[in-house]
Amino acid sequence: MSSLLEMRSVSKIFGSGETATHALTDFSHIVDEDKPSITAIAGESGSGKSTAARLILGFEKPTTGQVLYRGKDLQSISGSERRQFRQEVQAIFQDPFGVYNPFYRVDRLLHTPIKSFKLAKNKAEANEKIRVAMRTVGLNPDEVLGRYPHQLSGGQRQRITIARALLLQPRLILADEPVSMVDASLRASILDSLLTLNREFRISFMYITHDLTTAYQIAERLMVLFRGTLVESGPVADVVRAPKHPYTQLLVSSIPSPDPTKPWGQDAASAKDPAETFGTTGCPFASRCAHVMPECRSTVPPKFQVGRAAVACFLYKDRPLAGEPTANSQQVLLQTR
Amino acid sequence: MTIAAPRARKPQSRFTRSVAFAKHNPKLVVGVFLLGLLIAIGFLGPYLIDATDAAPMSVRPDQSPNSEVWLGSDSQGRSLLALLVKGIPLTLQVGFLAGGIGLAIGTILGLISGYVGGVTDTLIRSAADVMLTVPGLLVLIVIASSIDGFVQIEIIALVVASLAWMWPTRTIRSQVLSMRSRPYVEMAKLNGLNTFQIIVRELIPNLLPFLAASFVGAVGAAVLATIGIEALGLGPQDAPSLGMTIYWSIYYSSLLRGLWWWWATPVAAIVVLFVSLFLIASALDEIANPRLRKVGT
Amino acid sequence: MTNGNALDVRDLYVQFNTRAGVVRAVDGVSFSLKPGERLGLVGESGSGKSTIAMALLRMIKPPGVINGGSILLGGSTEITKVTDKEMRAIRFARIALIPQGAMNSLNPVRRIRDQFLDSMRAHGVKLKSDEAKERIATLLTSVGLRPDVANKFPHELSGGMKQRVCIAMAVSLKPSVIIADEPTSALDVVVQRQIMETIGNVQEEIGAAVILIGHDMGLMAQFVDRLGVMYGGKLVEDGETKEAFRSPQHPYTQVLIDSLPSFDEEPRLVKIPGQMHSPLAPPPGCVFHPRCPKRFAACDSIVPVLRPVQGHQRVACLLYASSYPAQPQLEPVS
Numbered sequence: 001m002s003s004l005l006e007m008r009s010v011s012k013i014f015g016s017g018e019t020a021t022h023a024l025t026d027f028s029h030i031v032d033e034d035k036p037s038i039t040a041i042a043g044e045s046g047s048g049k050s051t052a053a054r055l056i057l058g059f060e061k062p063t064t065g066q067v068l069y070r071g072k073d074l075q076s077i078s079g080s081e082r083r084q085f086r087q088e089v090q091a092i093f094q095d096p097f098g099v100y101n102p103f104y105r106v107d108r109l110l111h112t113p114i115k116s117f118k119l120a121k122n123k124a125e126a127n128e129k130i131r132v133a134m135r136t137v138g139l140n141p142d143e144v145l146g147r148y149p150h151q152l153s154g155g156q157r158q159r160i161t162i163a164r165a166l167l168l169q170p171r172l173i174l175a176d177e178p179v180s181m182v183d184a185s186l187r188a189s190i191l192d193s194l195l196t197l198n199r200e201f202r203i204s205f206m207y208i209t210h211d212l213t214t215a216y217q218i219a220e221r222l223m224v225l226f227r228g229t230l231v232e233s234g235p236v237a238d239v240v241r242a243p244k245h246p247y248t249q250l251l252v253s254s255i256p257s258p259d260p261t262k263p264w265g266q267d268a269a270s271a272k273d274p275a276e277t278f279g280t281t282g283c284p285f286a287s288r289c290a291h292v293m294p295e296c297r298s299t300v301p302p303k304f305q306v307g308r309a310a311v312a313c314f315l316y317k318d319r320p321l322a323g324e325p326t327a328n329s330q331q332v333l334l335q336t337r
Numbered sequence: 338m339t340i341a342a343p344r345a346r347k348p349q350s351r352f353t354r355s356v357a358f359a360k361h362n363p364k365l366v367v368g369v370f371l372l373g374l375l376i377a378i379g380f381l382g383p384y385l386i387d388a389t390d391a392a393p394m395s396v397r398p399d400q401s402p403n404s405e406v407w408l409g410s411d412s413q414g415r416s417l418l419a420l421l422v423k424g425i426p427l428t429l430q431v432g433f434l435a436g437g438i439g440l441a442i443g444t445i446l447g448l449i450s451g452y453v454g455g456v457t458d459t460l461i462r463s464a465a466d467v468m469l470t471v472p473g474l475l476v477l478i479v480i481a482s483s484i485d486g487f488v489q490i491e492i493i494a495l496v497v498a499s500l501a502w503m504w505p506t507r508t509i510r511s512q513v514l515s516m517r518s519r520p521y522v523e524m525a526k527l528n529g530l531n532t533f534q535i536i537v538r539e540l541i542p543n544l545l546p547f548l549a550a551s552f553v554g555a556v557g558a559a560v561l562a563t564i565g566i567e568a569l570g571l572g573p574q575d576a577p578s579l580g581m582t583i584y585w586s587i588y589y590s591s592l593l594r595g596l597w598w599w600w601a602t603p604v605a606a607i608v609v610l611f612v613s614l615f616l617i618a619s620a621l622d623e624i625a626n627p628r629l630r631k632v633g634t
Numbered sequence: 635m636t637n638g639n640a641l642d643v644r645d646l647y648v649q650f651n652t653r654a655g656v657v658r659a660v661d662g663v664s665f666s667l668k669p670g671e672r673l674g675l676v677g678e679s680g681s682g683k684s685t686i687a688m689a690l691l692r693m694i695k696p697p698g699v700i701n702g703g704s705i706l707l708g709g710s711t712e713i714t715k716v717t718d719k720e721m722r723a724i725r726f727a728r729i730a731l732i733p734q735g736a737m738n739s740l741n742p743v744r745r746i747r748d749q750f751l752d753s754m755r756a757h758g759v760k761l762k763s764d765e766a767k768e769r770i771a772t773l774l775t776s777v778g779l780r781p782d783v784a785n786k787f788p789h790e791l792s793g794g795m796k797q798r799v800c801i802a803m804a805v806s807l808k809p810s811v812i813i814a815d816e817p818t819s820a821l822d823v824v825v826q827r828q829i830m831e832t833i834g835n836v837q838e839e840i841g842a843a844v845i846l847i848g849h850d851m852g853l854m855a856q857f858v859d860r861l862g863v864m865y866g867g868k869l870v871e872d873g874e875t876k877e878a879f880r881s882p883q884h885p886y887t888q889v890l891i892d893s894l895p896s897f898d899e900e901p902r903l904v905k906i907p908g909q910m911h912s913p914l915a916p917p918p919g920c921v922f923h924p925r926c927p928k929r930f931a932a933c934d935s936i937v938p939v940l941r942p943v944q945g946h947q948r949v950a951c952l953l954y955a956s957s958y959p960a961q962p963q964l965e966p967v968s
Contacts, residue, residue, distance in 0.1 A: 044822035098520035103542035256852035
């Protein structure tokens, strides 16, 4: 069982000294090659999820730890290996407009990777591949090709970026908040396209979001980040229905339920604003946690195995430690859908 | 019943869109028209009148505008109209040459500095900053006055250009800085494009309106610098350029002697030139920065 | 003629005369707002909900124009007809706005206290300096901030804190209507809940009515008393929140609610077919019919009118045409 991509204890610190920002701390994850998976990384702003995305794509260097592509460190792979990496690991971004260079027609977004990665022998083959990819994501090529980005709707533009990712036949797509800037009525169909890519084309996804609801709709595993630290991870239904970490509990209860008869969670949500209460040692959530204990402030809690989830909280210190995220244990933890 | 498609217009060509846009930009139209007028005077003029009248002792001197010499003549017997016809192209040439060279250098430096960053950026930026503090006109005067003998107009152009690259460098660098972290640049990286390809294919096309506006600005600045030098008497003494005409009109006290046509003609031409350049630059600025566009356009 | 309503909007039409054509952003919308009531206007981008907010504050800029209808504030002031000077006095004093991304509408180079003072002075509130200080302190505590925030600059505050400052500024002159235009869209879900609670608290304290504009149905369910659903510039459904969620009448509302996932059920993706029409080319007849799963023959030619169907719920849909009275009549004031 080989791993396509592995993050090994990756930390990223911006700045230095007093003003250092610990964007991501000791983050580990393995993307298995053989079994396509959808993993959601959820967190709020400042959680480190965007940093994790940039590290995976090789846009940033880890401060400590390694990002490994097929066993080799991303920082030291050769040029041709890097090209292969760029083909196998693709991305879909949040802003359906920004990814288009406004000077060119949208077609260019699709032709460039074909040319760059030599995916077609001639223009006719390229056009055919493009048309097929567009139809797969639910677009009518004749309505959309030949236009400029500002002439299309947000949903169409986002679908084109998905078609583009599909063209490269990657093994892993990193989707960074792909629907947060898309209208509510179109989200379901775009998420459905992502599911199609996963099921029919066997592409793994890392789905980055702040919206647990969409994570629930398509992901199998959910990893919750708070201030750069992984606080809870497990099968998505478990984490969402029975959150174990106090932060996850706060997060889930803060989601407004679209049922007027079920009011917003009544728990003791701290009225303290996150920006004011930021500890630098121990558990990052300690200063806002209702269950805080002395050890929480001094020591970073390791991940304990609670049921099928891994929780970084001393409330569960009598449980066994969660194992290293080997490909094997990931298989065990995966919930079939 | 069909599902309503988004506006099913045939995608218009870039030309059609440009023409439609021009219609909504009176500034651009007027500016281009005025500039075109000046260029026409300069390049068609010699076919319509006798341009040799721009040389001294061609017509009776000190005439006010009359039916023979439409714009009057100066104390050395030059026809002002002929001077316009010969002077405008000279001035425009210097302006475009100096402005163009300055912008080209500034663009290349600005692109490299902005995109590559790091030590290169610091070096280029510091050089530009230092040079910006140098008082341009003073340097030009010193250089021009220390060149022995005949000062050619091309020399002036080069000197002006050497001091015109700093501002474009800075402004283009700022533009590049804001563009470099745009998602479409990251997308280009994901597509495997290298630095040079990204600069040429992603950044430059989006800089074009900005470059055009900067070019017009650079031309204006170059023309102004040249006229300044010439009006002070440091230019090529026998060139019939607008600046030299002004110099001679001052030298011969045209103002005190009431020979208003002598100084008014070149000044009017210069005013028209700058108005046209300003209008064009302002209109191009709006294209480059959509937020400046008047509502309703 | 006063009926005690905080706000009465009748047949409001707002259009934008763009280069590409005429866009009817708000196409004949009528609703009323009782004092202290919370009304939610939910819809996608292009539905016209934000345009309504701007129209109520008379902040529509060219090429947009209010070209029809009446906006009656407090039963006596006709917003569409007052002079600019009068409108400046009305804005913030009687009808206030908490804008989207409000944190960006704070002046970055002035302290919070000064921004409050500016706003108060601009509305002719004359207070001695220690009275003003006290007033500002009270306002800040009412939104859950410490009074010393008044001395800070905006960049020293987090996004949630800045939004609270904007809420405090919006209620500083005790308006009778507060318009909250997606006040939490840039905020995290935990902070969002705190902000909504804050808005609710201050609203109750000063007895103002709130119009919450957004696209998050969950937020609407938890916050508003009445829900108005907008699509394509028209109000297609208007009713009490509980009823609207329990038995939505308009097909669009039905699909919207159906597509909301709940963690207690198995996850599913409910897709709404098609996409929003181009604002320059609205479909004939019912504005939703090209995407409607329940459309029938008449839907592409007759424009449905917003009419009461059961109890106080109003729907604009031909499915309920039989319950229309025979004669067309003016909208009853609800």
